[in-house]
């Protein structure tokens with residue numbers, strides 16, 4: 001699926017939920033190929049800032065956008081910069097991982113919606129809504 005939902009990512013969503021700024025957090029708006037990236041980014045943020053909060057985790061302009069802050073309350077500019085350092089590194093990492101299947105991919109900016117995909121998933125998407133490859137992560 002193009003979302004991480006309770007059916008395909010319950011354990012990850014349960015780990016993320018306490019860190020959501022929104023009380024109605026339900027899904028992560030990216031494909032299953034990025035599940036490991038989302039989980040690792042969460043782990044790094046939680047290690048640096050145990051009370052970190054996110055307001056959105058999604059695909060934006062074809063890459064992973066993990067939008068977070070050090071905590072719900074006040075923060076220093078240095079703390080926020082550290083959060084961005086972590087989340088930016090995962091945004092960059094997502095540029096070479098197929099969002100659908102997790103195999104090596106590249107950013108496809110020649111489509112109406114920019115996506116990072118492997119060759120096979122990009123080819124499938126020309127004719128179908130969901131590529132045929134099964135996610136490997």
Ligand SMILES: [Zn+2]
Nearest residue numbers: 098101118121
């Ligand atoms: Zn793929």
